[in-house]
Amino acid sequence: SIDISTFMKQTGFTTLDQGFVNTASTKSAITYIDGDAGILRYRGYPIEAVAKNSTYLETAWLLIYGELPSASELSEFDERIRRHTLLHEDLRRFFDALPHNAHPMSVLSSAVSALSTYYEGSLSVKDPEQIEMSIVRLLAKLPVIAAYAHKKSLGQAFLYPDNSLSFVDNFLKLNFGTMAEPYEVNPVLSKALDRLLILHEDHEQNASTSTVRLVGSTEANIFASVSAGINALYGPLHGGANEAVLKMLQEIKDSGDDVTKFVERVKNKEEGVRLMGFGHRVYKNFDPRATLVKESADEVLEALGVQDDLLDIAKELEAVALADDYFVERKLYPNVDFYTGVIYKAMGFPPRMFTPLFAIGRLPGWIAHWREMNLDPATKIGRPQQLYVGEPERSWPER
Ligand code: ACO
Numbered sequence: 001s002i003d004i005s006t007f008m009k010q011t012g013f014t015t016l017d018q019g020f021v022n023t024a025s026t027k028s029a030i031t032y033i034d035g036d037a038g039i040l041r042y043r044g045y046p047i048e049a050v051a052k053n054s055t056y057l058e059t060a061w062l063l064i065y066g067e068l069p070s071a072s073e074l075s076e077f078d079e080r081i082r083r084h085t086l087l088h089e090d091l092r093r094f095f096d097a098l099p100h101n102a103h104p105m106s107v108l109s110s111a112v113s114a115l116s117t118y119y120e121g122s123l124s125v126k127d128p129e130q131i132e133m134s135i136v137r138l139l140a141k142l143p144v145i146a147a148y149a150h151k152k153s154l155g156q157a158f159l160y161p162d163n164s165l166s167f168v169d170n171f172l173k174l175n176f177g178t179m180a181e182p183y184e185v186n187p188v189l190s191k192a193l194d195r196l197l198i199l200h201e202d203h204e205q206n207a208s209t210s211t212v213r214l215v216g217s218t219e220a221n222i223f224a225s226v227s228a229g230i231n232a233l234y235g236p237l238h239g240g241a242n243e244a245v246l247k248m249l250q251e252i253k254d255s256g257d258d259v260t261k262f263v264e265r266v267k268n269k270e271e272g273v274r275l276m277g278f279g280h281r282v283y284k285n286f287d288p289r290a291t292l293v294k295e296s297a298d299e300v301l302e303a304l305g306v307q308d309d310l311l312d313i314a315k316e317l318e319a320v321a322l323a324d325d326y327f328v329e330r331k332l333y334p335n336v337d338f339y340t341g342v343i344y345k346a347m348g349f350p351p352r353m354f355t356p357l358f359a360i361g362r363l364p365g366w367i368a369h370w371r372e373m374n375l376d377p378a379t380k381i382g383r384p385q386q387l388y389v390g391e392p393e394r395s396w397p398e399r
Contacts (some may be wrong), residue, residue, distance in 0.1 A: 008142035014236045014385050021281070024205075026213065027380065028370050030063055031204045043067070053290055054195045056080065057167055060139065060364035063202050064371060077136075078167070084140035085161035085170065087148075089120050104149035105240075111145045111231040112138070116223035123221040125374060134222045135367050142363055143167070147174035147354040153352065159357040161267065168194045171360070176348060188303040189347055192296055193357075197225050199289045200361025202368060206346040208239065212366045213373050216338060220391030222370050230359050230365045236276070239337075239362070243356040245277035246341035249310040252317075259316045267326045275321060277314075279330070289336035297339045306346040314342060384388060 008014060017023040040047040043062050050059055057078055061069040069077060093112060097105060119137065122130045148158050148317040157179050161170055169185040172193065177183030177225055203209070212229035215223070233239035252262050265273045267332060297311060319336055321327045337358075344354050373379050 007037065008385075012080065014387065016387050017279070018212075018389045020257065021207075021282075024330045025210060026205070026373065028204060028369065028372060029066070030372060031202045031365070033282055035202055035280070035284050036123045038283060038286040038288050040203070047288055048292065049147070051195055051198050054198060055167075056194050056361075056364075057139075058199070059198050059201050061368075062367040064135065065366045069302045075338060080136050081167065081246050082163040082170075084137050085144055085163060087141060091118065092148070092158060092301040095148055095158075096151070100152060100155060102149070102152070103234075104146060104153070104236040104352055105212075105230065105359070107149035107152070108142070108145055108359055109234070111149075111224055112230060113227035115141060115179045116221055118356055119223075123223070125216075125219050125221060130223065131371065133373070135371070138222065138226060138367065143360050146353070146360055147171060149356065150175050150353050152309045152348070153350070161180060166190075168197070173382045175353075178343055186299065186304075191308060192300045192303075192343065193347065195296060196293065196343065196357070197361040199292055199336060200358055202365030203364070206238065207235075208362060209365055213369050215368045216373055217379060217382040222367070225370050225392060226363065226366050229362075231255045233359055234355060235361065239358040241276050241337040242344070244375075245314075246310065246354065248276045248339070249313050249317075252313055253309055259313060259320055263317070263320050263324065267324070275317070275327075275332070277328070277341075278321060278334055279332040283335065284331040286333045290334040290338055293336060293339045293343070294334075297343050300343050301346050304346050308342060308346060309329055310345070311339075311342045314339060 002010070015023065030043065032044070033039065042050050042059065043066055045062070050062075052060070058069060058074055061074060061077055091111065091114060094111060095107070098110075115137070122133055124130045145160055151158050151174075158177065159174050159177050160172055162236045163170070165173060165185070172185050172190060173183045200231065205213075208229040211232035213230040216225040236244045248262075252259060255262075262273075263275070266275045300306075301308060303312060318338070321332070327333075340358075341351065341354050345351070345356060349357065366392050
């Protein structure tokens with residue numbers, strides 16, 4: 001047997017697969033998706049069961065280490081993460097250098113990249129203990145960084161983490177608590193956010209996870225790799241879609257138009273007009289996460305006593321699109337992002353925080369993939385081929 005690169009060289013055969021529509025870049029044992037059947041499993045467990053029975057941190061452990069943690073493993077993990085939530089005081093001041101209206105995704109990727117500068121002595125990608133330490137630091141500090149990006153945009157003082165609180169409750173307090181008054185976490189909000197984060201934790205080789213793996217394949221440290229993943233997530237065709245959905249719903253509301261008018265603009269392929277939160281590279285039937293999120297949207301808005309026209313517009317849009325041949329023929333269905341924005345808005349997050357929430361959700365998946373790649377002796381530096389379509393050799397012109 002010969003390896004694939006030798007085969008390619010010997011045969012002169014190169015595949016061109018723009019956007020990697022049908023090219024596996026790796027083997028992975030973390031997440032299984034059957035896009036035609038609408039199936040998503042984390043380490044073999046159906047997403048519906050994980051979302052119903054687990055928590056963000058337990059799911060993170062499952063994704064990263066492959067099995068559900070024992071009770072003592074989970075409490076130790078939780079405890080370690082609580083003990084590492086503080087940012088270095090200099091890093092707190094890093095936020096002062098950024099404009100108050102900085103997009104929190106830019107803040108997040110820059111601060112995660114900067115995190116590595118504080119741990120230069122423990123960034124080895126070969127030392128298991130240092131890797132575990134970095135994993136704990138990342139999980140503990142990313143929510144704090146995201147909350148500070150939010151607070152900065154409001155011009156409010158940053159709170160210190162309250163490590164008596166659970167992961168999600170601490171995050172909510174850092175976002176919505178103030179120096180002036182005590183903050184009581186609403187358990188409905190906490191449970192709903194935990195569930196949404198679980199639904200985002202992994203999705204195999206999506207653009208941001210592939211980015212993390214590609215950067216990590218150069219033996220770049222985990223902070224550098226995750227920072228790159230955050231930047232990949234920022235785009236509106238990926239994680240940025242949740243913010244874009246809300247903008248779209250708001251525009252439809254403000255225009256006072258019927259949703260069918262907007263759908264016509266989408267079908268006419270007007271420049272820059274897509275039905276955001278619809279369509280998926282892998283799901284060609286339904287996105288099981290979207291079904292779970294839609295259930296949450298109704299529950300959360302009702303429990304918080306919020307009535308939002310945007311939820312009604314979203315439901316109307318979905319109904320119109322699902323009955324329309326354009327969407328049916330192209331197998332376009334709501335994806336996970338279609339309803340999340342409405343819930344985040346009801347929780348009190350501004351639209352610019354929606355994609356950072358996705359990043360916190362996806363972090364365990366990025367870590368799990370980085371670690372899986374790092375432990376695999378077969379890993380090679382990622383280095384795609386290209387088909388050159390430029391000029392043939394030319395002579396330098398007389399000038
Ligand atoms: N609205 C309208 N038409 C669409 C949409 C959409 N949301 N998505 C795809 N189409 C159409 C395309 O115009 C194309 O039509 P054509 O065959 O007539 O040219 C056809 O469906 C296939 O679309 P592609 O762009 O080739 O599909 P691809 O798999 O490359 O893209 C993507 C998937 C990027 C998710 C796309 O569906 C999209 O842009 N959706 C909106 C953005 C979004 O919601 N992103 C979040 C994705 S999920 C996530 O990251 C968590």
